[in-house]
Structure formats: structure tokens, C-alpha cells
Amino acid sequence: MKARVLVTLKNGVLDPQGKAIHHALEGLGFAGVNDVRAGKLIELDVDESVDDGAIEDMCRKLLANTVIENFRIERVA
Amino acid sequence: MKARVLVTLKNGVLDPQGKAIHHALEGLGFAGVNDVRAGKLIELDVDESVDDGAIEDMCRKLLANTVIENFRIERVA
Numbered sequence: 001m002k003a004r005v006l007v008t009l010k011n012g013v014l015d016p017q018g019k020a021i022h023h024a025l026e027g028l029g030f031a032g033v034n035d036v037r038a039g040k041l042i043e044l045d046v047d048e049s050v051d052d053g054a055i056e057d058m059c060r061k062l063l064a065n066t067v068i069e070n071f072r073i074e075r076v077a
Numbered sequence: 078m079k080a081r082v083l084v085t086l087k088n089g090v091l092d093p094q095g096k097a098i099h100h101a102l103e104g105l106g107f108a109g110v111n112d113v114r115a116g117k118l119i120e121l122d123v124d125e126s127v128d129d130g131a132i133e134d135m136c137r138k139l140l141a142n143t144v145i146e147n148f149r150i151e152r153v154a
Contacts, residue, residue, distance in 0.1 A: 004083075006118055021119065021140070030135055032124035039118035041083055042098065047109035058107055063098070 001048055002076040003055055007064045008039040039069075078125055079153040080132055084141045085116035116146075 009015050015037050022036040042063055044055065055073050064071040086092050092114050099113040119140055121132065132150050141148040 006081075008118065008120065018119075024139055025135060028135075028138055030131065032127040032131075033121060033135075034124065035122035037120040039120060041085065041116035041118040042095075043085065043114040043116065044110060045112035047111065050109040054107065054109075058102055058105075058110075061105055062101055 003044045004074045005042040006072045008070050013068045080121045081151045082119040083149045085147050090145045
């Protein structure tokens with residue numbers, strides 16, 4: 001079974017990578033972009049026995065820094 | 078309007094970051110994880126006038142390296 005973990009910076013945390021992407025998009029002439037935030041995507045291929053609680057545990061212990069980051073778990077098929 | 082761009086490495090491309098995460102999860106005692114792939118998440122806040130074609134253009138020109146990466150565009154609300 002596949003699961004996706006989306007790790008994003010919390011609101012209020014500075015995101016220089018997102019700012020750089022935003023600036024580069026403008027430099028390339030793309031209009032209408034108001035904001036860009038960069039985050040991480042971690043795709044896990046786990047056994048059926050692994051439940052959401054276990055994945056949340058992985059996020060808290062390793063995948064996300066919960067001081068500055070939020071995470072969201074999505075199951076894919 | 079918000080859009081998410083999910084950038085993942087193509088199959089067959091080595092993913093040392095994913096391997097390191099996998100190894101670390103095993104070291105922490107998490108069982109049942111078969112594979113881990115690391116990717117990027119880019120959240121765009123764009124005007125309503127920006128359509129999927131424009132976002133795909135951004136991906137091809139800047140956000141993803143299409144030689145080694147796939148990208149997927151998802152609209153959020």
C-alpha cells in the first residue's frame with residue numbers, strides 16, 4: 001500500500017526556497033502567481049498492517065520537524 | 078486559488094535521500110516499510126486566470142527537471 005506524506009512549513013515560518021521559486025517564476029514572465037511555498041513529499045510503500053497511527057508516529061519522530069512544519073498523510077490506493 | 082505541484086523522481090532514478098529515510102525508519106524500529114521515495118511539494122497560490130496549462134508550463138520550465146522527474150498538478154479548492 002502506498003502512502004504520501006506532505007510536509008509543509010507552518011504559517012509564519014520564513015520560506016526562502018519558496019520566495020526564490022516565486023522570484024524565478026516572475027523572472028520567467030509568469031504572471032498571476034501570488035505566493036509560493038516549498039515543502040517535502042515523502043512516498044512510503046508500506047505493508048497493509050501499517051496503519052495511519054504508525055505513519056503519524058514516523059512523521060513525528062523523523063519525517064517532519066513539528067516545531068516548524070505541518071504534515072498531512074494521504075493514502076494512495 | 079491554490080494548486081499543488083508534486084515532483085517525484087522517475088522510476089529507475091536512484092534516490093539516496095529516500096534510501097536514507099528508509100534506513101533511518103528501520104533504525105527507529107518501524108517495521109513494514111518496503112520503500113521510501115523522496116520528492117518535492119510546491120504549493121502555488123495563483124489567480125483564477127491561471128489555468129492548468131500555465132502551471133504545466135511552469136513545471137516544465139522551472140519546477141521540475143523532466144529528464145529525471147515526473148510532476149503532477151493538483152488543484153486545491
